[in-house]
Amino acid sequence: MSDYDPARSQRTIDWIAAKHGPETAARLVAARVDASDPESVAALAREHRATHVMNAVEPKFVPTVFAGALAAGADYLDMAMSLSEPHPESPYAQTGVKLGDDQFEQAPDWEQAGCLALVGMGVEPGLSDVFARYAADHLFESIDELGTRDGANLVVRDEAGNEIFAPSFSIWTTIEECLNPPVVWTKEAGWYTTEPFSEPEIFDFPEGIGAVECVNVEHEEVLLMPRWLDAKRVTFKYGLGDEFIGVLKTLHTLHLDSVAPLRVRSANGPVEVAPATSWRPRCRIRPPSAPA
Numbered sequence: 001m002s003d004y005d006p007a008r009s010q011r012t013i014d015w016i017a018a019k020h021g022p023e024t025a026a027r028l029v030a031a032r033v034d035a036s037d038p039e040s041v042a043a044l045a046r047e048h049r050a051t052h053v054m055n056a057v058e059p060k061f062v063p064t065v066f067a068g069a070l071a072a073g074a075d076y077l078d079m080a081m082s083l084s085e086p087h088p089e090s091p092y093a094q095t096g097v098k099l100g101d102d103q104f105e106q107a108p109d110w111e112q113a114g115c116l117a118l119v120g121m122g123v124e125p126g127l128s129d130v131f132a133r134y135a136a137d138h139l140f141e142s143i144d145e146l147g148t149r150d151g152a153n154l155v156v157r158d159e160a161g162n163e164i165f166a167p168s169f170s171i172w173t174t175i176e177e178c179l180n181p182p183v184v185w186t187k188e189a190g191w192y193t194t195e196p197f198s199e200p201e202i203f204d205f206p207e208g209i210g211a212v213e214c215v216n217v218e219h220e221e222v223l224l225m226p227r228w229l230d231a232k233r234v235t236f237k238y239g240l241g242d243e244f245i246g247v248l249k250t251l252h253t254l255h256l257d258s259v260a261p262l263r264v265r266s267a268n269g270p271v272e273v274a275p276a277t278s279w280r281p282r283c284r285i286r287p288p289s290a291p292a
Helices: 006-020 038-047 059-071 101-105 107-113 127-139 171-179 221-228 242-253
Strands: 052-055 075-078 145-150 183-186 190-193 201-205 210-216 233-238 262-264 271-273
Touching: 038 059, 052 059, 059 075, 059 101, 059 107, 101 107, 127 145, 127 221, 145 221, 171 242, 183 221, 190 221, 221 233
Parallel strands: 052 075, 145 233
Antiparallel strands: 183 190, 183 233, 201 210, 210 233, 262 271
C-alpha cells in the first residue's frame, strides 16, 4: 500500500485492521513511492518483488508509473490512459495526440519484455469496454453505434445538509476531460473531434435515475473500442447538467483552465501565472533501466 506520504498508507492499513481484523491487514505493508519518478516506482516494485503494478493515481502520472512498471518487469493495469494534446491548428476537427497514444506506441517494448499492460481497465473505461466486447460477440450480428452514456442522480450534502458539488474523482481531470475537444470515431472518417458539449441527447437511464441530457466528452472508450470491435460509430457522452456546463464554460472563457503561463497584472507589475498548474509529462518516458 504505497503513497507519497507513507503515513497515509499506514492509516489505510490501520482502518482495514479495525474493520476486517489484524490478520487481513497483516498482508499489507506501508511504503513510500513518488509516482512522478519512474525509478521510484521501479525500485519499490523490485524491493517487494511485485508481479503487478496497479496504477490508481490521476492520469498525469500515467507515463511515469507505466515506465516504472516496465523497468521492474511487472505487469501493469491502470484506470485511465495517458493524456491527450489537442491539435495545434484545428482542435475541434482533427485529433492531435490522442488519449493512450503514448502507451500504445510502447506496445513493442512490453511485448519484447514479455509483460502485459492493460490500459483503461476501471469501470469506464474498462467494464464498459468489456460489455461492448460481450455485446459484439454474443448479442448482435452487426453494430451501428457503440455509445457509452454516463449519468447519475447522486446528491452529496455537507454536514448541515446542504447540497454541494463533490465529484468522485480528481476535479482537474473532470475539468480537463470536459473542456478538451471530444473525440468521435466513425468507420468512414476514423477519429475526429468536435466542440465541447456537442450533440446533446436525452438518455433514459435505468434504476430510477431517469432522463438525463448527455453531451460529447473526451473519454477513453472512443479510443479503445474501435481498435478491436467492428462498429460504424463509437461515442461517449456525459450527463453534466446546465449548471456545471455553465461553470466549465466560464472557467474556459477566463482561461482559468490553462496549464500554460498567462501574463497578468499585479501590484508589483506584470507576472506570469499558470492557473491550473499541473505536472503533466507529454513526451514518451522510457524505462530507467532494462526489465528484470
